[in-house]
Amino acid sequence: GWATGIIPHSIPQEVGTFSSTFDSGPVSPQARTFSSDFSSAPAGAAIYGNAGLVNNYLRLTDNVNGQYGAMLINSLQGTVVSFNASFKLRVGDGSGNAADGFCFSLAGDLPDPPAYAAYEEGAGTGLSICLDNYPTGGADSPSFKLKWGGAQLGFILTPKWNNPNFIPVTINMTAAGLLTVNVDGTNVVADLATPFTPVTGRFGLFARTGGENQTHWVDDLVITANILTGAPAPAGSALYGTAYIADGSVHLTDAVNGQGGAFIVDDLLNGGRLGSFNLTFNALLGGGTTPPADGLAVSIANNLPAGAFGEEGAGSGLTVSFDSYDNVDGDPYNGVGEAPAVDVIWNGVTVAHTMVPVEAFETGGAFAPVSLRLDPDGTLDVVAAGNVIYDNLPTGYVPILGAQFGIGARTGGLNAKHWIDDLNITAYPVDASSAEAQQTVHFNLSNDHPAMFAVQPAIDPNGTLTYTPAPGMAGVAVVTVVAQDDGGTAYGGQDSSAPQTFTITVVDVVAPMITCPPDQVIEVMGGPGAIVTVRPVASDDCDPAPMVVCVPSLDQPFPTGTTLVTCTATDKAGNSAQCSFTVNVLGPKAIKEQLVTDLQGLLAAATRKGDRDKLEEAIQKMQESLDPSLWMGQDRLQRKHGDRVFKKEREAVKKLCELLRDRHSTVPAAEVQAIIDKIFEIDRTLAAIAIEDAIAIGANRKKIEQAQKDLAKGDKQVADDKKCEDGINHYEEAWKKAVRAKVDPKMHRGPGGKMYLDVLGEPDVRYVVQVSSDLVNWTSIATVKADKDGYVLFTDPGAASQALRFYRVVEAE
Secondary structure (H helix, E strand, O other): OHHHHOOOOOOOOOOEEEEEOOOOOOOOEEEEEEEEOOOOOOOOEEEEEOOEEEOOEEEEEOOOOOOEEEEEEEEEEEEEEEEEEEEEEEEEOOOOOOOOEEEEEEEOOOOOOOOOOOHHHOOOOOEEEEEEOOOOOOOOOOEEEEEEOOEEEEEEEOOOOOOOOOEEEEEEEOOOOEEEEEEOOEEEEEEEEOOOOOEEEEEEEEEEOOOOOOEEEEEEEEEEEEEEOOEOOOOOEEEEEOOEEEOOEEEEEOOOOOOEEEEEEOOOOOOOEEEEEEEEEEEEEEOOOOOOOOEEEEEEEOOOOOOOOOOOOOOOOEEEEEEOOOOOOOOOOOOOOOOOEEEEEEOOEEEEEEEOOHHHHOOOOOOEEEEEEEOOOOEEEEEEOOEEEEEEEEOOOOOEEOOEEEEEEEOOOOOOEEEEEEEEEEEEEOOOHHHHHHOOEEEEEEEOOHHHEEEEEEEOOOOOEEEEEOOOOOEEEEEEEEEEEOOOOHHHOOOEOOOEEEEEEEOOOOOOEEEOOOOEEEEOOOOOOEOOOOOOEEEOOOOOOOEEEEEOOOOOOEOOEEEEEEEEEEOOOOOEEEEEEEEEEEOHHHHHHHHHHHHHHHHHHOOOHHHHHHHHHHHHHHHHHOOHHHEEOOOEEOOOOOHHHHHHHHHHHHHHHHHHHOOOOOOOHHHHHHHHHHHHHHHHHHHHHHHHHHHHOOOOHHHHHHHHHHHHHHHHHHHOOOOOOHHHHHHHHHHHHHHOOOOOOEEEEOHHHOEEEEEEOOOOOEEEEEEEOOOOOOEEEEEEEOOOOOEEEEEEHHHHHOOOOEEEEEEOO
């Protein structure tokens, strides 16, 4: 249904016109300057021959025989009314009869490109100020010479110039023709009246050597010239290169060598297709060298350059070339070669070539009419100065979209005036109404989230929407669609509908991937628990960072035992996935159980009977130390009889140390030593935890300090591998002092209401049993003595008669 909004456009048949008589009014001079210190290639100038830039100055010649050099200054082209020039000149280091000389010239026919010539006599037929340094036997050299129009006006004899230094030179020519030349602060001439009139041309520096030689070097050149400035181009047109408007016409070139100019009229059909046109103008050609050169061209194209072009035309459209110079043999008078001629070129291919007499390019100082007519069928008529050059010439022309009209001309080593006046152009568009019915419609789509699609949204001519989401992408894309026919927008037409929008939502329904680490086994010696450092890894095609939550949290210490951890990964769309793993935290007791397993492995591999006997005894003692009745959880021992754990371990370590000292043992010593070290570490942990518990409950400070000393002694003994099991003795003593640092009676009621108190204290120490009903007032009811193991069993027969009774046991004074 999108195509129903496209209505075939109507094409107005409006013509485009341009007309100008180029009435410019009075033209005034404008100062323009060229300067260079020759530290780099000077902009707006060209260097020829042996000339070059060396050490930040211009070397026209070196002191080498047979050289020449020149620099043409193109940026000051135009009609020069007056000028001032300054530069430094070094003429020296010459041979015995140093030669030949130098000239500063202003002319319209300066050689282009320059070749070897007697430049000490000047260049061109304008103004030349020369240094002729070679005496040829005549009376006019060495000297300064002044030439105008190719003729010598006068000279001043001078000593031969052969100086190793740069000498300052200034040349000033006023609009009244008064010339001043100053060399090294001395006027050679001052306000000398000359026949100088405004010169249309350019400046140049020239020098040469011959059979003798000398350097001709120039530095710090500055020329300021007052140049006639033409009127601005009419609206809708532009001037390029040397083209300017003066005297009521467009001067594409003057009779000056090396010029190039163009006058270009903008598209007259506002982007429409040019179907046909009428173009007329008046042309003034010639007035320069014989033969004239090089010609002009009229070009119609939509890719004309924003610059000058010559007789070959420009762009890839239609060109009519008026070529005055024969590039084959340089003789335009013999009728042989490719010019003088009027050529027609379409799309870069010459479709017609007609030779004409060279006189056709000399209009005798008057303007002659030129007309070009292109018909809708692509045939061309060309008439120049009343001569029909082409009549109904088939060109193969195809209507040009956005065509410009340009007229360009150039001169080279020869020259001519190429002036135009009274330009009139009428441009007609193509009548394309009949093509509308054949147009087809397609749909142009864009969206604000292209990365969301592997294949971008598209609508076929039937209105079917297709697209392919990119892997891992989700979100909302706003799609803009415009229906467009293939008729273009020529002549003000409309080929596109108003934009419409809709949204495409791609929803993520795929759960993230989550991978848990393998089950973890962590040994921990006391403290709040084990820290898990591994983490699950989650990824999602659409969410670069899915949220991961584990229960219980991996950021909290894990207690001893086995804990199941379940982790859930959730992406931004709410999809989730789970994995799980276990964390098995081994406390001292579980680590000892693992050591038993390790010892059993060594036993299985042992081959010597002596080794096996010792390992069996060590295993038996370790198993006895794991008696559950001796343990409270993983890292604490029963206060009563917990010391047996240390005793059994000490016996096991003794057997393992015997293995280490047995030179004939085949049991790996490193593995045995690792087990011994782990037993020491476990026993130290049990003692240290007991000390921490005693401190936490506020036990007897003196006894805690004694326990800490025993712990330190054990550390020292363990560090001395010659006292293999002695460290365990100190750890045992540290444990016993810690658990007995505070007397903590255990109570249970017996038959007849009697209360039984089990007390663990220091061996052979007397203790006082006290009772209270309010925890404030205490009464001693008995004094008892601990046995050799520090145990006291006390029976209170009076407990049955008391509703509430508290007990405490303190050490007797």
